[in-house]
Amino acid sequence: xxxxxxxxxxxxxxxxxxxxxxxxxxxxxxxxxxxxxxxxxxxxxxxxxxxxxxxxxxxxxxxxxxxxxxxxxxxxxxxxxxxxxxxxxxxxxxxxxxxxxxxxxxxxxxxxxxxxxxxxxxxxxxxxxxxxxxxxxxxxxxxxxxxxxxxxxxxxxxxxxxxxxxxxxxxxxxxxxxxxxxxxxxxxxxxxxxxxxxxxxxxxxxxxxxxxxxxxxxxxxxxxxxxxxxxxxxxxxxxxxxxxxxxxxxxxxxxxxxxxxxxxxxxxxxxxxxxxxxxxxxxxxxxxxxxxxxxxxxxxxxxxxxxxxxxxxxxxxxxxxxxxxxxxxxxxxxxxxxxxxxxxxxxxxxxxxxxxxxxxxxxxxxxxxxxxxxxxxxxxxxxxxxxxxxxxxxxxxxxxxxxxxxxxxxxxxxxxxxxxxxxxxxxxxxxxxxxxxxxxxxxxxxxxxxxxxxxxxxxxxxxxxxxxxxxxxxxxxxxxxxxxxxxxxxxxxxxxxxxxxxxxxxxxxxxx
Ligand SMILES: Nc1nc2c(ncn2[C@@H]2O[C@H](COP(=O)(O)OP(=O)(O)OP(=O)(O)O)[C@@H](O)[C@H]2O)c(=O)[nH]1
Ligand SMILES: [Mg+2]
Numbered sequence: 001x002x003x004x005x006x007x008x009x010x011x012x013x014x015x016x017x018x019x020x021x022x023x024x025x026x027x028x029x030x031x032x033x034x035x036x037x038x039x040x041x042x043x044x045x046x047x048x049x050x051x052x053x054x055x056x057x058x059x060x061x062x063x064x065x066x067x068x069x070x071x072x073x074x075x076x077x078x079x080x081x082x083x084x085x086x087x088x089x090x091x092x093x094x095x096x097x098x099x100x101x102x103x104x105x106x107x108x109x110x111x112x113x114x115x116x117x118x119x120x121x122x123x124x125x126x127x128x129x130x131x132x133x134x135x136x137x138x139x140x141x142x143x144x145x146x147x148x149x150x151x152x153x154x155x156x157x158x159x160x161x162x163x164x165x166x167x168x169x170x171x172x173x174x175x176x177x178x179x180x181x182x183x184x185x186x187x188x189x190x191x192x193x194x195x196x197x198x199x200x201x202x203x204x205x206x207x208x209x210x211x212x213x214x215x216x217x218x219x220x221x222x223x224x225x226x227x228x229x230x231x232x233x234x235x236x237x238x239x240x241x242x243x244x245x246x247x248x249x250x251x252x253x254x255x256x257x258x259x260x261x262x263x264x265x266x267x268x269x270x271x272x273x274x275x276x277x278x279x280x281x282x283x284x285x286x287x288x289x290x291x292x293x294x295x296x297x298x299x300x301x302x303x304x305x306x307x308x309x310x311x312x313x314x315x316x317x318x319x320x321x322x323x324x325x326x327x328x329x330x331x332x333x334x335x336x337x338x339x340x341x342x343x344x345x346x347x348x349x350x351x352x353x354x355x356x357x358x359x360x361x362x363x364x365x366x367x368x369x370x371x372x373x374x375x376x377x378x379x380x381x382x383x384x385x386x387x388x389x390x391x392x393x394x395x396x397x398x399x400x401x402x403x404x405x406x407x408x409x410x411x412x413x414x415x416x417x418x419x420x421x422x423x424x425x426x427x428x429x430x431x432x433x434x435x436x437x438x439x440x441x442x443x444x445x446x447x448x449x450x451x452x453x454x455x456x457x458x459x460x461x462x463x464x465x466x467x468x469x470x471x472x473x474x475x476x477x478x479x480x481x482x483x484x485x486x487x488x489x490x491x492x493x494x495x496x497x498x499x500x501x502x503x504x505x506x507x508x509x510x511x512x
Contacts, residue, residue, distance in 0.1 A: 039321045039504055048316040048505055049512055051309050057510040063303045064502035067310065068317070070296050072498060075287045076256050077129050077154060082161035083169050084112050084135025087189040090233035091161055092120055092132045094241065095248075106132045115140065117150060124490075125249065127256055131155065136169050143169050147176045154285055156259050158184035164194075166218045174222065183255065185227045185248075186215050191239045192232035208239075246363065257314035259287075265307035267293075268300055320501045322368045322493060323359070323393065327376050327412055328400030333428035333474055334374040337400065340474040340482070341370060341489070368493055380408050387415040395500035396493060397423035401455070401469065410462045417465060422496055424488060425466060427451070430480050431473040448480075 038045060052060055080088045089106035098105040106120065107113050112135065120130045136146040152158075158177050162170050177184045188211055198204040208230060215228045229244040236242070266278035282288050288296075299305065326341075328334035339345075342362035359369030371394065379387065391397070397416050401409045409425065416423045427433075430448070437447050448471055455469045470485040477483070 039323065040316055040319050044316045044319045045508065047312050049509060051312050052505065052509045055509065057506045060506035060509060061499070061502040063299075063305070064313065064505060065499060066295070066299045067303075067305065067313065068498040068502065070288070070292050070299070071257075071260055071314065072127075073288060073292055074256065074260050075127050075129055076156045076252075076259050077131055077285060077287075078157045078159065079117075079131045079133050079150075079152070079155035080159045080161060081133045081150070081173060082135065083163075083167065084138045084141070085110070086135065086161045086163045087233055088135065088161045089114055089132050091159070091187065091189055091231070092130055094231075094233040094236050095130060095245070096120060096122060112138045112140075125252060128252055136173065143172065147173070152176055152180060152182075155182065157182060157255055159187050160184050161187050161189055162215070163188070163190040166214055171218060174218070174224070178222070178224070183226075183251075185229060185244070186219065187244065188212075188215055188228065188230050189233055191230050192235050249366070253318050257311070257318060261307050261311040261314065263287075264296070264300070264310055267297070268306060316505070317498075317501050320367060320497070320504070322395045322497055322500055323371060324368055324396045324398065324493070325371050325373050325391065325394040326398045326400070327373050328428070329377045329402050329408065330375050332374065332400045332402035334400055335372050336474040337398070337426065337428055337472075338370045338372040340477055341365070341486070365490065365493065376408055376412065377406075380406075380411060384415055384418065387412070388419055391415055391421075392419060394421075396421065396496055398489075399423050399425050401425055401427045402429075404455070404458065407458070407462070410458065410464065413464050413466065414462070422492055423466065424485070424492065425455075425469040426485060427455070427469055427471045428474055430471040431476070 040048070055063075080092055082088050089108045090100070092106045093100055093102075093108070096105070100106075100108045104120075106118065114132050114134045116134060118132045120132065122128045122130060133150050134141050137143050141149060158173075160170065160173055160177070174184070174186075191208070191211070194211065195204045195207050198207055211230055212228060219226055219228070227247060229240045229247075231239050231241040231244055233241075263278055263282055267275045270278065279293060282293060283290055326334045326338050328337075338360050341364075342360045343364055359371050361369055379390070382390075391412075397412070399409045399412050399416075413423055413425070430451075433451065434444055434447055442450075451471065452469060456467065459466065468488075470481040470488070472482045472485055473479050474482075477486075
């Protein structure tokens, strides 16, 4: 019996696209019973159940983890290409969130600037390598030899950058990309230049419309349906730069999964020559280390995984929702913390709209559902077994430390550790703590350091493995440890995703 059945543990949750079933006890079951809403849509789940139907569920997590560990190290290469001076390097800087003068930024200029392909790592997309290619149509990179010289075969996707208008060279590049059956975006940049002198809103709209039509006409003539974005690398808040970023972030997991499964297909089922060619390509481009390729081959032999099965697994993974429980006492600030994490201001539209059975979701944490669970004091009398039962349907936990005397957070953390899952400690309303200590004549840093030291002592005494606490004020995301909380959370959620998925699949197969 989970404590959800005898206790109504208030579950306050915010906006989402998820619509819960209309059952009166839903919020109870969802907070403390292992029947959280499905983490994968039914069609994908059914597919994956078929894939593993004849498998011993006990072996599934290990099999999946060894596949996903290799997949996690798999990199893909995106080339930013176009004519000389089109604005390729400037676009790369905009994608990386850098100014041209920042360290690590791509060099930009009014004369031929990029002379060799240069690799850039996107800070939030660790598996993606962006390549700034030299421009086409200069004496060193003539239109005729360009594709061969920069070697288009090395890249998995292209961002074709054009400025002013679509020229013959651009059409040539489209043909070369198409011949290789690689995806691409057509990015019309320097839009700010084109609309600067347009006085009225109407004239501006008309110019934008004409530019879009010019790009689309060339694609339509070739029967191609590709994304077109009108952007300015100098004004990333305007035009379609944000749309480009979001589309790219959404597309890129799928693309990586396709490139990976395609490689497996060639390696496992392509015949000796194709397999050797594909393996060399993956090694030479550094998409995987040699040991990973060997591990992948052995794993496929051991488990009988083929490319089609891997494709289904990765497809299900791309739809998998991670559930994060934000646990705190009544009034500890759990709701405010959830709102801050998903980027809603307290008074913002949607923030006040707290319903009892929707998880909070945000673009900042794709495929993560935050469950706001306050009122933990009500369940502290329950046994460790019951507590674990209740917590088990979540994948990750943020434990709010509010009343240190009662040490409830320690008991919760113990339960999470016994489930072999991960959590973070957060001390909210640290600004109030500072105010209450203001008569001690210590400075702010001393008070905060003292708080951390005391807390570490408690953790040590309780024999807990977590060694960090984030001191935050949820109403001010720039203050105290909020930024480091966000980056620790992103990195932890990335780490737990694969194992949460593997165990969820095993559980689902076992239950069917
Ligand atoms: N107004 C405006 N100028 C831009 C934009 N993007 C690039 N530029 C300018 O265009 C010039 C060329 O930009 P780069 O980014 O160096 O172009 P590139 O395609 O990398 O050039 P090469 O490497 O020489 O082929 C620079 O002076 C940039 O400041 C934009 O969106 N708006
Ligand atoms: Mg350049």
